[in-house]
Amino acid sequence: MDFSLTKEQQRLKNEIIKFSREHLNKMECMDNFSFDMWNNISQLGIHGIMIPEEYGGMNESYTTAAVAIEALGYGCKNNGFVFAVNNHIWVGQNIINMFGSNVLKDKYIPDMVAGKRIGAIAITEADAGSDAFGMSTSVVETDDCYIMNGNKMFISNGNIANIFVVFGRIVVNKTIQIAAFVVEKEFAGVTCSKEFEKMGLDSCPMCEVSFCDVKIPKENLLGNIGNGKLIMMTALELERCYEFACHVGAMQRVMEKCIKYAKERKQFNMPISKFQAVTHKIADMRVKIEMSRLLLYKIAWLKDNKKSAFLETSIFKLYVSESYISVCKDAMQIFGAYGYMKEYELEREMRDALACCVYSGTNDMQRNTIYDLSSTLWN
Amino acid sequence: MIRILVVTHPYAGNDGNINFELIRKAYDLSKGNSADVKILMMEKFSDELIQLYKRYGGKNFLIYEAEQELEYICYAELIAQVCRKYKPNLILYPGTELGKAIAATIATILHAALIADCIDIQPLNEDKYSFSRTAMNDSIIAKIRCVKDCIQMCTVKRNVFEAKEVCSIGEENIEFVLSDKAIQDNQVPEILETTENIKTVRDCQIENARIIFGIGRGVLKDDIKKVEDLARIFHAEIACTRIIVEEQIMDKSRQIGQSGKMVSPDIYVAFGISGASQHMVGLKNAKKIIAINRDKDAMICKYADYVFIADTHKFIACMYSDFVGD
Amino acid sequence: MINIILCVKVVLSSIVYKNNNIVDKYMLNPFDLYALEQVLEIKRTTECKITCLCMGKEEIKEALVQCKAMGADDIILLSDKKFAGADTYATVYVLAQALKNLDYDIVVCGKQAVDGETGQVPYGLAARLNCICMGAISEIEVLEKNRVIVTQQKDNIKRKLACKLPIVMTYDDCTLKSPTINLMALKRAEKYQVTILKAQDLNLDTDKVGQQGSKTEVYSSTKPEYRKAEPILLQDEMEEMISKIYDILRIRKG
Secondary structure, three states: OOOOOOHHHHHHHHHHHHHHHHHOOOHHHOOOOOHHHHHHHHHHOOHHHHOOHHHOOOOOOHHHHHHHHHHHHHHOOOHHHHHHHHHHHHHHHHHHHHHOOHHHHHHHHHHHHOOOOOEEEEOOEOOEOOOHHHOOOEEEEOOOEEEEEEEEEEEEOOOOOOEEEEEEEEEEOOEEEEEEEEEEOOOOOEEEOOOOOOOOOOOOOEEEEEEEEEEEEHHHEEOOOOOHHHHHHHHHHHHHHHHHHHHHHHHHHHHHHHHHHHHHOEEOOEEHHHOHHHHHHHHHHHHHHHHHHHHHHHHHHHHHOOOOOHHHHHHHHHHHHHHHHHHHHHHHHHHOHHHHOHHHOHHHHHHHHHHHHOOOOOHHHHHHHHHHHHHOOOO | OOEEEEEOOOOOHHHOHHHHHHHHHHHHHHHOOOOEEEEEEOOOOOHHHHHHHHHOOOOEEEEOOOOOOOOHHHHHHHHHHHHHHHOOOEEEEEOOHHHHHHHHHHHHHOOOEEEOOOOEEEEEEOOEEEEEEEOOOOOOEEEEEEOOOOOEEEEEOOOOOOOOOOOOOOOOEEEEOOOOOOOOHHHOOEEEEEEEOHHHOOOOOOOOOOEEEEEOOOOOHHHHHHHHHHHHHOOOEEEEOHHHHHOOOOOHHHEEOOOOEOOOOOEEEEEOOOOOHHHHHHHOOOOEEEEEEOOOOOHHHHOOOEEEEOOHHHHHHHHHHHHOOO | OEEEEEEEOEEEHHHHOOOOOOOOOEEEOHHHHHHHHHHHHHHHHOOEEEEEEEEOOHHHHHHHHHHHHHOOOEEEEEOOHHHOOOOHHHHHHHHHHHHHOOOOOEEEEOOOOOOOOOOOHHHHHHHHOOOOEEEEEEEEEEEOOOEEEEEEEEOOEEEEEEEEOOEEEEEOOOOOOOOOOOHHHHHHHHHOOOEEEOHHHHOOOHHHOHHHHOOEEEEEEEOOOOOOOOOEEEEOOHHHHHHHHHHHHHHHOO
16 A cells, blocks of 8 residues: 655645645635636646546546645635635536536536636535435426426535536426436526625635526436436535545644744743643644545545445544544644634634534534444444 | 956946945055056046046056947957956956956856855965855855966955045056957847936935845834834935845845845844844945844844844834834 | 747755745746746747756756746756856856757846856856847847847836847846646646756866866855944833934934
8 A cells, every 4th residue: 555645746736735825825815705816726727637638637536636635725724715616626517527418518517627617516405404305496307408496505606606516306207306407507597695604714605596497408417317316425425525635734734833833932931842731732633634634545545446435535524524623723722812813813714614514414414424334334 | 476457347427436445455455465456447538537546546557448338248358358468367346237247258258267246355375365255045154266277256246345545556557458359240239229217216325325224024014114214214225135125025226135235334223134144244344233133042133233122013113103203 | 930948047945935834845946937937928929949958966857847837848957967066157168068059049047046146157158159148138029030129127227129149138037926837737747858968968078067167166164244242232121222223323313
């Protein structure tokens, strides 16, 4: 088992870190989504990391993509922006690439790879969160199109997205199936609410998206009717892997900040790095980061070898979200009163981190999943 | 016998100090061993200028009468001829753009040793000299010598050496030189248009300033305007360190240091400057240095005459409210 | 097709980014990076071929991949143990010998190197190539096979000059911003083979290269000139400090 990075992966990682530090950490862009930064990162070309070359992508493996996305999370302090980028890539663009027909891919993928159109996923509803399959958005098939009615809630990228991957229930032969569709914001009947004010992840706009008698071309069906559950699971697997890969990078960044501070801050005539109460916290951070990273690369390996990583991504999501929050809390403790000040950026990190335990499936649901998939080990 | 050649910057006008400084240095170097010093002037003959140069120790003059300042390449061939005829051991060039271009070109033509931007020249042994300049990124001064049997050349910036006048020097010797090889036309560029940007003329005169306020990394961006206001009150010029220029906070013309300007103020007030040798070397001739820094272990404390340990931001705020008001 | 050869130097990142958490050990000299960006901009409107020429250790090859990813056509690295320890004279000699084997209309250099800073190489090259060096160029306005019109900005004087080619020229500025390199272009650039030339490929007089060919050497070092007397130190007494500084400045005030 070779854990080392290839020369190309190392170079990719370095390039992304340099780029992020140079272009994505502007203080004036922390509170809102910046189209300038979006254009910049589109020029970098990270969107197409796993997309085939014929669409302008790099056709890389899951492992190389993991290296790249972890590097993005490490180099870029703007967690909200990184969240928006990941939403676009993994659960918008890549889902269309995996399940769309060639016609659909030709229609949307090149623009999404180039960053000209932004993607988002719409699963959750006001009354269907953890109970995703209890959704009420309904789709009816007619001779020439599908007609969708419903409201999706807490849609990340909602206000800036042009292309939605939307899940709805459709009745086929008296049974209810879940199906996924590509819906453009320009389709008549699609409206976005005003941007929600959230605790954190300020650069990623979130809103409610309403679908009122929206006519969807037949070709915009992803996969087949009834594939909705599979597509949703795939999307969640990808999201849990890559959104949280970023957080591994973020934890590394926060830990390094703590190490630097501990060496510089003097109290009682010595740097606080002489106090074990401080260093032990940093050691614990390191443990969490390394363990997270190991699981990330196992997940990438599983996917590269065409295996399911649904259990592993659930464990990863649970572990990284709790670790990230814990790392931020310890960081604030190490920084003392300074950690509470906006200037030191730790309070923003904390606010961003807290979202981890509720998006991509709450941590309680992850525990359910992990137990369910583990319970078969003993009969 | 050692022969030293001083190349003066032609038509230097108000910036003529560099020529005085080089002439005086050559004079000092020649005193111990009765070396023969020739001053090369590449401009129209002017008795007034000769008399001025004599005050700093110039005695033997070679004059090439060029009507105006030419492209560097026109001087190179001339100086090469002068070298072939007079075989100098050491040549001093002014560290101006023109001087450096000429020096670099001649060093290649004559296979000579060239040390750029040196901050000191001392005799080493026989006909060899030791040239000092800061070593990149270290807090040490490197001493460089020529290791081959060839001409030793160096460029020296203004304010490295002092232009002190000498006692009477006697009658001057003047010799006119002609270039016997015209510069090929195709090598000299054709000037299509010249515009002088009046706004920046004399905008920054730190080289002549008697009081300078230096801005370093320890000064918050928002405080720079305050320091500028204070400078105006005390008739001081504003200068800065390399990092301030690199972060595009100030223009390069205000940078003091090995790769910037050398200055010789009576007073230098260093705000939030750590004291890296690359910067401090530009201040070797500053008479009094006051350092304001919050770190008493900062390098600048070794160079300063007064060290004020304080938070730079607070100090500037206090100074501002005392002298400028709120 | 106009041939532009860009002479570049690869330096240690730690010299440029002194305190920061650096990612790559080596980077392109910021002055050369600026020149490369300008030249690539020209390539957008004028048909030209850009070759990057560099002298250095073989391990710096990685940093040159960036030039290819940004859009340079060819990369040539002059690498040989014999070239080590070269001063400006020896460096100019090796670069000039390499250039004599190449087709060039313009040789472009960055203004100076951050780890050396003499700015002599472009002039030395021009002397060896028997052409003029135009320094402090801010813009190339017209570029044709036989001539170029440039804007030169020296201090407060701006001149528009027409020069017959070939020439050597330097830009005046540097850039500390990392360029945005498209990752796909980087991937393609990784497959490109940098041409590596050794001393024997260049028909060199080995007496003139590397340390052997250098005219100068650093033979000693000294501590900088610190003040001999201990400084007068004041700490935390703000009023006293302000009063002291006023006394000193007032005596010398205008």
